[in-house]
Amino acid sequence: MCGIVGYIGHRDAYPIIIKGLQRLEYRGYDSAGIVLFDGESMQLSKTKGKVEDLKNKSEATISTSGKLGLGHTRWATHGVPNDVNSHPHYSNSGDLVIIHNGIIENYESIKKALIKRGYSFESDTDTEVLINLIEEVKKKEGVKLGKAVQLALNQVVGAYAIAVFDKNKPDEIVVAKLGSPLAIGIGENEYFIASDASPFIEFTNNAVYLEDKEMAIIRIGKEIKLRKIEDDAIAYPNILELQLNLEEIEKGGYDHFMLKEIYEQPRAILDTYRGRLLADQGLIRMAGIDQNLEKFMNANRIIIVACGTSWHAGLVAEYIFEDLARIPVEVEYASEFRYRNPVITDNDVLIAISQSGETADTLAAIKMAKEKGAFVFGVCNVVGSSIARETHAGAYTHAGPEIGVASTKAFTTQITVLTMIALKLAKAKGSLSESKFHEFLTELEGIPEKVENALQTNEAIREVALSYKDSTNCLYLGRGYNFPVALEGALKLKEISYIHAEGYPAAEMKHGPIALIDEEMPVVVIATRKGHYEKVVSNVQEIKSRSGRIIAVVTEGDTTVKKIADHVIEVPETSEPLSPLLTTIPLQLLSYHIALMRGCNVDQPRNLAKSVTVE
Ligand code: F6R
Numbered sequence: 001m002c003g004i005v006g007y008i009g010h011r012d013a014y015p016i017i018i019k020g021l022q023r024l025e026y027r028g029y030d031s032a033g034i035v036l037f038d039g040e041s042m043q044l045s046k047t048k049g050k051v052e053d054l055k056n057k058s059e060a061t062i063s064t065s066g067k068l069g070l071g072h073t074r075w076a077t078h079g080v081p082n083d084v085n086s087h088p089h090y091s092n093s094g095d096l097v098i099i100h101n102g103i104i105e106n107y108e109s110i111k112k113a114l115i116k117r118g119y120s121f122e123s124d125t126d127t128e129v130l131i132n133l134i135e136e137v138k139k140k141e142g143v144k145l146g147k148a149v150q151l152a153l154n155q156v157v158g159a160y161a162i163a164v165f166d167k168n169k170p171d172e173i174v175v176a177k178l179g180s181p182l183a184i185g186i187g188e189n190e191y192f193i194a195s196d197a198s199p200f201i202e203f204t205n206n207a208v209y210l211e212d213k214e215m216a217i218i219r220i221g222k223e224i225k226l227r228k229i230e231d232d233a234i235a236y237p238n239i240l241e242l243q244l245n246l247e248e249i250e251k252g253g254y255d256h257f258m259l260k261e262i263y264e265q266p267r268a269i270l271d272t273y274r275g276r277l278l279a280d281q282g283l284i285r286m287a288g289i290d291q292n293l294e295k296f297m298n299a300n301r302i303i304i305v306a307c308g309t310s311w312h313a314g315l316v317a318e319y320i321f322e323d324l325a326r327i328p329v330e331v332e333y334a335s336e337f338r339y340r341n342p343v344i345t346d347n348d349v350l351i352a353i354s355q356s357g358e359t360a361d362t363l364a365a366i367k368m369a370k371e372k373g374a375f376v377f378g379v380c381n382v383v384g385s386s387i388a389r390e391t392h393a394g395a396y397t398h399a400g401p402e403i404g405v406a407s408t409k410a411f412t413t414q415i416t417v418l419t420m421i422a423l424k425l426a427k428a429k430g431s432l433s434e435s436k437f438h439e440f441l442t443e444l445e446g447i448p449e450k451v452e453n454a455l456q457t458n459e460a461i462r463e464v465a466l467s468y469k470d471s472t473n474c475l476y477l478g479r480g481y482n483f484p485v486a487l488e489g490a491l492k493l494k495e496i497s498y499i500h501a502e503g504y505p506a507a508e509m510k511h512g513p514i515a516l517i518d519e520e521m522p523v524v525v526i527a528t529r530k531g532h533y534e535k536v537v538s539n540v541q542e543i544k545s546r547s548g549r550i551i552a553v554v555t556e557g558d559t560t561v562k563k564i565a566d567h568v569i570e571v572p573e574t575s576e577p578l579s580p581l582l583t584t585i586p587l588q589l590l591s592y593h594i595a596l597m598r599g600c601n602v603d604q605p606r607n608l609a610k611s612v613t614v615e
Contacts, residue, residue, distance in 0.1 A: 003027035009190020013069030020199025026610035028075025036066035046086035079124030091135035102159035176215035258404030266448035306353035309407035313414035315484035346373035355410035357385020465593035478526035489587030497595035
């Protein structure tokens with residue numbers, strides 16, 4: 001849940017590392033640090049705050065030359081965010097340096113033992129313990145750095161992606177991985193190290209992704225040497241050619257990544273179904289489902305595990321799978337599921353949904369379900385991510401990199417994939433008539449254009465945001481397919497604007513939350529024509545009679561809700577199961593504008609990180 005970057009080669013490391021850290025800031029941004037080695041001395045700069053703060057501090061206080069460097073952007077786990085706890089960390093001798101993404105769970109006992117043997121610590125971090133353990137092993141065993149790293153890692157419990165170097169051996173960086181991602185970019189007589197490929201994509205398309213329990217010795221002028229941490233077995237680097245391009249990871253004229261990603265949704269949804277949804281042939285092609293159709297057809301039930309926004313996409317999928325394919329579905333928070341000793345049989349299919357493909361709880365839930373015999377299918381955005389590799393089969397969302405911390409296009413593309421799966425299964429099971437199936441295909445094919453129309457509400461939403469930017473609370477209501485959208489709308493608002501918001505099924509209001517309604521309480525209601533419309537209209541009336549202020553998302557041309565609500569936002573008409581793809585758009589825009597008007601950092605909300613690789 002931190003970002004790491006490293007460089008060794010013939011260029012100046014400093015600009016590569018700073019830019020790389022900026023691209024990885026989505027992973028953590030409470031403090032940052034850099035170390036550079038110019039062949040003679042090491043220059044270290046660390047600070048609480050953003051990479052921009054690190055840049056300012058470094059340029060004012062250190063020499064930024066050096067062809068070897070490591071950088072880190074942190075999301076604090078052990079020790080508060082401050083200069084001292086920021087990475088990189090030196091060993092006691094000052095010879096070894098480390099950057100680390102992950103958690104060393106048994107660091108306290110190791111730290112105590114090291115203190116007894118004369119080691120001292122400046123920071124509260126688990127990482128400083130690890131680098132001193134490496135140093136101790138290196139000295140005691142009289143081994144080279146690579147071997148010392150390996151022996152030390154065999155003593156630790158936890159998760160890590162680390163990069164280490166020894167100032168006495170400045171042509172070499174040692175890296176290792178367990179549970180946190182680590183990519184090595186391979187250039188001409190130069191190597192890049194990063195948590196994902198974005199820091200080095202303009203320099204090389206060739207990369208190796210380390211597998212769990214692998215380490216690599218990266219030496220200038222030599223090929224990468226890979227080995228297993230546990231038993232020293234040689235591993236062979238699988239060099240991939242990356243498809244990522246620079247444009248995809250830059251803001252492209254938008255003020256924020258979040259806004260760019262909201263606006264990318266028509267294209268992203270199209271990319272999700274491109275080559276899979278063949279409406280004219282009445283076909284959906286998805287290799288991961290086609291090759292495992294029997295598993296789905298014979299499934300007792302589908303269990304969906306995910307966290308946050310991906311969990312909300314799972315809730316939408318529950319409605320679709322049960323409604324169209326008539327398969328029982330349970331949706332679970334991965335963090336609860338993994339510790340609950342759930343009853344799982346080999347006739348269960350587990351679908352794990354994750355944008356990043358790195359979420360620790362989802363990954364652990366997958367491992368547990370696999371051990372208990374379930375067939376596990378992944379819906380991920382990041383190609384080659386840990387979850388994509390850990391699952392038996394899967395379908396990528398192809399949304400392109402999502403950099404804004406608040407998920408937007410990940411949500412709609414996850415729903416698109418899950419809808420296609422539900423439709424395929426419905427067809428295979430005969431639970432949907434041929435004509436209905438064709439209708440859905442055509443409707444889904446037209447969704448990008450309708451999302452485009454829904455985006456036209458931007459100006460109207462900005463006006464609404466002006467009226468509510470100073471609210472302290474907000475309720476979101478929806479029913480049926482749009483209940484998860486209400487939850488998602490509330491999550492978007494709270495995470496980026498810090499306004500307390502709750503999502504509820506509209507009919508649950510009268511069982512408690514209605515007590516909160518007064519003239520100060522904005523209530524966002526999703527009241528589209530298809531989907532318990534009359535019931536939702538009654539719920540809206542109940543709020544109005546208690547002086548609540550209503551912002552309603554309605555179907556184009558609606559006249560009934562318009563008469564009751566304070567503001568209406570219109571979205572195009574579509575079938576009920578596909579409506580979340582449209583109703584979620586104005587809610588994303590609303591939270592964006594409110595957060596902006598409140599002066600919040602939209603792309604990097606406080607306390608959050610994009611990729612939650614800790615429990
Ligand atoms: C909210 C958000 C988070 C993520 C959650 C799961 O906007 O982004 O709630 O949805 O951390 O992340 P992934 O999908 O990467 O597993």
